[in-house]
Amino acid sequence: MATVTQKITLSSSRDIPFNKLVLSQSNVRRVKAGISIEALAESIVRRGLIQSLHVRPVVDADGQETGMFEVPAGGRRYRALELLVKQKRLNKTAPVPCVVSEAGGDILIDEVSLAENIERAPLHPLDQFRAFQALREKGMAEEEIAAAFFVDVKVVKQRLKLVSVSPALLDIYAEDNMTLEQLMAFTVSDDHARQEQVWEAIRNSWSKEPYQIRRMLTEDAVRASDKRAIFVGIEAYKEAGGIIMRDLFQSDDGGWLQDPVLLDRLVSDKLKGAAGEIAEEGWKWIEVAVSFPYGHDHGLRELVGTPVDLTDEERTAREALREEFDRLESEYAEADELPDEIDRRLGEIEAALNVFERRPMTYNPQEIAQAGVFLSIDADGSLLVERGYVRPEDETPVESEGGDGAETEAASGDPDTPGVQRTVITVGGQSTEPDDEDDSDAIKPLPERLITELTAHRTLALRDAVAGNPHVAMTALLHKLVRDCFGIRASGTSLDAMVREIHLPMQASDLSDSPSAKSVDERHRAWKADLPLGEDDDALWDWLDKLDEASRQALLAHCVSFGVNALYERPNPYSAMGISQHGLDQRLREADRLTRATGLDLVEAGWRPTVDNYLGRVTKARILEAVREALGEGKAQLIDHLKKGDMAREAERLLADTGWLPEPLRLADPDGDPAEVDTEAGDEELPAFLADTDEDEHLVAAE
Template sequence: MTQLPILVPAANLAKSPSNVRTVGDPVADAQLEANIAVKGVRQNLIGVPVSRKKGHYRIIAGGRRLDAVHRLIEKGVFDADYQLAVLVLGNAKDAIETSLEENFFNLTMNPADTCRAFQDIIESEKKTPEDVAKRFGLTERFVRSRLRLADLADPIFEALRNGEITLNVAVAYASNSDRTKQAEVFELLKDGYYRANVNEIKRQLVEDTYVGSDPKALLVGRDAYIEAGGRVDLDLFTDSTTERWIDGDLLNRLVADKLAAAAEALREREGLAEVRIIPSTHVTYNDTWDLRPLKGDTPELTAEQQARLEEIEAEIEAANEAWEDADEDGQTEQANRVEMLEAEYRAIEKPAPVLSEEQKAGALAYVVIGHDGQPRLHEQLYVAPVDEPDDEESGDQVEGEDDDDDDDDDVVAAPGKPAYSQRLSQELAEMKSELLRVHIASDPRFALDLGTFWMVDKATRHSGGFDLATELKADKPYSGLTGYQSGTLAAEEWGKIDEGLDRSWTEGGDVCQRYDAFCALPDEVRAAWLAWAIARTLHAVVAGKTGEAMIDHLGTKLEIDVAAWWRPTANNYFDRVSKAAILTHIEEIGGKELSSRYGGSKKHDLATSAEKIFGGTVPIEAELREAALAWVPDVMRFGTPVTAPEAVPANDESVTDAGDDLQQAA
């Protein structure tokens, strides 16, 4: 017959010396007590009778619950006669074994189950995170963190449930509430070297996101960002300065629009030839490396300014004398005064250069974002570049220009083609080489043949080899673009290839052990390393320079579809070429009828419209859209430039309607 528990007053119960648990956990005990205070004790205790003391029992299983009840009675939460259900053992000799069974086979809940349990309580019982925290003796922050885990992207949550990732890794993914971004980063890292690196996971998740105090966020404003469809990652512990704005692409577009408007206003007010926007707080060397600084005339000091300098010198001397006789607070006051006087002295002594109206009319300026989020004109002006006419049109050589070809020319141009700055030429060459690297790295057999040829061909020459556009060693070649990141699809794909390489052999010890570990890898793993090593040696070759023929030949053999991998945007192309060049490109796909509709557009607006046209993001006539999506500038093509796509006939309806749609979308 099965024995049933009996009700016994808590005052008649005490923990047995036979209880095997001797080390406690104050935090866990407090959580248990909080839960019992709300729900009571729902499990019976197990005890043995106390000899010569009828109705009293020693508890061998459930001692923590009993201690919690005793504390609650002392605090007045439970009455003094509070009773507990006790299953009484008939044989006291089983006490230690029973206590061990109670504690040894205890299994901690899977964090995934805890997350869903909290979520179910809140949804089914209409409770708040604060209610759940009180019931289980937890902090509200802990409960909310577990609820965020319950909203993880499905692949990540299942990995947590199956023990494939740790709780710390799951928490790192939960630091960003964008489930799509979570899934993308998880897919990128799950099989790579950084799959369990919490810092790398968080770094990947916050790419293209911004905190509310970022100058870009301050420039656009929270209301405008949200009104445009932007999302904000909020939790209980963030404020307007620490909250994270998830949709970085949207914020960057809003920033570009505001800076463009500010740039146009500044250009008109100051009478400048051109004002470019930099969506950052400063102008880098890479932005201006092919520009010539504009130097103004330093004005002579007026009599009033000279007199003020003498006054400041006297005031500084007096302040220094006062400092010697002052107390600590007075010394601080005098030191601050001296600092302000010295700053005023420097400002008067070295006035800002003054530019003539003629200089301004030929000047290029930059608009950046101040740390307070306000657009500001960068203090340094530059000589605005101008497109040089073709030799056939001008008939004259520009004064000071050398007849000979020079690898350091500032522009890359061909008859009838747009002129590219040295910076843009290098960037286009980098992006073109990225396409080639990705395709080489994705085709190990091709890479093996190519790599072997590169090595033996150079080895059999006494000198030379520059026309191979590569290095004999698998070193990454030098690039003149410091800190440059293209952000292209090919760059993302290269990152995935790099992350997917098996790096286990790098932990093998000394060089011989690492070599043996590498040789023990499967053929396909070693082949992937070979393809990666060969691909990364590829040089970026500017159009018209030595090695271009080899670059184009390889891209042709790999049948790279440039248009599918790279699209021209305002940032990487259209903002970097002249307005006339953009109109020419539009004419190539839609004829003069379409290009003429944009002739009156401002440069920035035209670049934005061109990005949408050639990105296929506006509703336009099917033939026109197909031609736009297939177009890339000749400098980005592999092999002999192809004939431009045939312009869509300029009938009265199709081109006209398409142009109207494009202008409206822009």
């Protein structure tokens, strides 16, 4: 027998005059939540009553309807209508749409009120975003949307910001596979592909907090609070075409600058401009950098200057600030906590007094002519100028007794007839002189940083060569031990022999990809995989003891090679820190000896002159010198008319297979004689824009 489903009957609806309605005391809502009654009233004025009231007839003691109706569900709407009546904006007899329940129904009136409030589902944030977006596309401004829905403009901006999120991520959020906080974190970037890439990287990770998402999306950007951004100024960055990413959902300290290349160019230009102004003071050199490493002035002599005197007005202002500072400190001495405005004012006074303390210094013009300046950006984004440092090589030589002093006088200069000196400005170790300055035929010394980078290549190649020659490695170690044993003997140890890996502080960008680096790393990984490093020291001893002689020598050579040091570094004659000139000369002589013993050829080891590692880092005169040495005057003349960038690129092509090496990589002749020159000619195919030549080219021996 079929079961008959009982049909339900819905409550009837009708319009009831407002003055026939009363608020039920059974309404469960007591605490104010959501938008205010005033805002709801304005919404009713704008759109009408969107949702009917739920009412029930009021009955007397005999159970008879009185003609009045109580409102158990819809109390806030009732109060909004009541407010409009009081404001004379709604007639008190105006009909109100109502759903009417039976007076004697089985459902308690409290249950109706509770169900009406609990079962109402709030609008999903994604639906809210799409609704706001639809209104925005129909021409409504963000302020109008906010006013229409009685929310803060910031809420509308935040929801509309979700348009920058990838649709794929919106779908993931809609399926509850992502939190709203995580979704909002993706709004810091407009790159949908990058957003999806970040989500794929973290979706199965334990670390997928919103801050982690923001960090990954902004790792290539620069914070507006970065000292470089403060130094340049956000407005200047924007005027130059820079874009700033903002996070509407979190405090972002001004956002992120998305074009770090543009920012670095603006920083460089501003620093160069400041350096040009300081150069007018007559300094010999100016080093410019965003920041200098700790101890950058180590080994330099600092000039003693005289502070510029304060003017009468400045003295008066300083005393007034001191008096105000003392008065405020005394007035609030007993206070547990300073008021914000007083604390801020004290900070302003301290900053102003510090300016008076950091008075500009005056120096002797003759001292300025031999000293320099470090120019950088301070931690707070201000320009940091450190004046008056003398390099050891710029010190005035002491006049010997009995000498006529002509050379000293010429070096120091006659104060009555001062010579003209151009300040040498370097940014990041590179000269800021324009290309036209390179037209000079004079060969200037190589930059120290470039020499260090070149000798880092040589050091790594030499390590690889020593590791491949156990006989030389054994000789080098024995040489060290004999010197220690028969020279100055250390005490307190059974064997004073140690290999310490030499750190390469300055490296060219191509060093890690060089054949030498790959060979050293591959050999090190292979030995590391074989060694019982996870066990105790006795196990290591036993393992080494059982090695065959060839393996023992190979391992010894590998370990000894890590102590090879052929690096150039600036000698420091003023302190025990660093290396002396004698020590540097000794290091390089021993490096040459190892080079001869191992038969190292840096050309065979893979070094080639390129724009990045040499040619783009030196003057035009140096480029032409390299081509001239390797290929002869004819080839040098073919490129001497080019701009420096084009000249460097063309020189790279010409020198590719010549075996030419710069001076720091050449093997010095032990007898001090110049290296022999191989004048064997070599024809080189030139690009179409260069004229052909029939002259012979001559190759200069690089080793």
